[in-house]
Amino acid sequence: MSTPQLVVHHDKELMAQAAAARLITKVVDAQSSRGYASVVLTGGRNGNGLLAALAAAPARDAIDWGRIDIWWGDERFLPEGDPDRNVTQAREALLDAVPLDPKRVHAMPASDGPYGTDVDAAAEAYAAELAEASDPENHGAVPTFDVLMLGVGPDTHVASLFPELPGVRETERTVVGVHGAPKPPPTRVSLTLPAIRAAREVWLLAAGEDKAQAAAIALSGAGEIQAPAAGAHGRQRTLWLLDAAAASQLPRSLYPPASA
Numbered sequence: 001m002s003t004p005q006l007v008v009h010h011d012k013e014l015m016a017q018a019a020a021a022r023l024i025t026k027v028v029d030a031q032s033s034r035g036y037a038s039v040v041l042t043g044g045r046n047g048n049g050l051l052a053a054l055a056a057a058p059a060r061d062a063i064d065w066g067r068i069d070i071w072w073g074d075e076r077f078l079p080e081g082d083p084d085r086n087v088t089q090a091r092e093a094l095l096d097a098v099p100l101d102p103k104r105v106h107a108m109p110a111s112d113g114p115y116g117t118d119v120d121a122a123a124e125a126y127a128a129e130l131a132e133a134s135d136p137e138n139h140g141a142v143p144t145f146d147v148l149m150l151g152v153g154p155d156t157h158v159a160s161l162f163p164e165l166p167g168v169r170e171t172e173r174t175v176v177g178v179h180g181a182p183k184p185p186p187t188r189v190s191l192t193l194p195a196i197r198a199a200r201e202v203w204l205l206a207a208g209e210d211k212a213q214a215a216a217i218a219l220s221g222a223g224e225i226q227a228p229a230a231g232a233h234g235r236q237r238t239l240w241l242l243d244a245a246a247a248s249q250l251p252r253s254l255y256p257p258a259s260a
């Protein structure tokens with residue numbers, strides 16, 4: 001398990017731009033060493049901010065968009081095209097503007113798709129898609145993602161793993177259907193902590209005052225059942241990307257030596 005590293009940026013715009021630049025470098029490196037890259041997107045304000053910053057970055061064309069696998073950490077279980085679906089928002093922010101290979105874009109199922117409103121069947125299907133994409137050198141039934149991004153909710157939720165709900169307690173399955181989420185919509189699909197922890201790098205994004213308490217709790221030794229963000233770690237690296245407002249309640253001992 002990698003120890004969390006923190007980078008604190010002045011504000012959320014700078015944080016989004018710096019995270020986008022960091023992602024471009026990671027993806028280009030993976031593509032040059034392995035031929036392709038594998039990235040897991042997050043929904044939410046900070047995740048979409050990063051995608052919009054990436055869309056606006058001239059260096060985005062350094063990425064070979066045809067050789068990147070895009071997955072999602074969670075999805076709001078709503079009809080295809082619903083404006084509240086994470087995939088709809090990601091398409092608007094970035095994906096529609098770059099030449100991705102549609103076969104490599106792995107959206108989570110919609111509630112009017114092949115599984116209808118059966119969110120557990122939808123979760124099982126996504127787990128099967130991940131398993132099919134993993135190969136023997138991977139450490140489980142998911143591919144080894146290069147970067148898995150997670151927005152941190154004000155209640156410390158990540159993906160759609162909410163404090164104390166069954167999803168965050170899952171130790172076997174890689175994807176679960178979520179019922180009764182406290183944040184609308186109540187029905188969701190989510191990667192589990194074991195799937196998240198298979199990633200090489202996990203980046204947690206937290207910008208804004210409403211994330212300050214969550215960041216402080218998750219980084220001060222809370223348990224993952226009470227604070228799911230505390231359980232999100234990458235195999236090689238766990239990186240918290242914050243702005244000054246979100247970092248404002250962190251104990252001084254956690255502050256990085258330099259902030260940007």
Ligand SMILES: O=C1O[C@H](COP(=O)(O)O)[C@@H](O)[C@H](O)[C@H]1O
Pocket residue numbers: 042043044045046047074075076086150151152153154158159160183
């Ligand atoms: O509902 C969700 O919320 C979290 C956090 O979103 P934010 O707007 O508070 O940053 C997000 O990471 C997750 O993907 C999404 O489904």
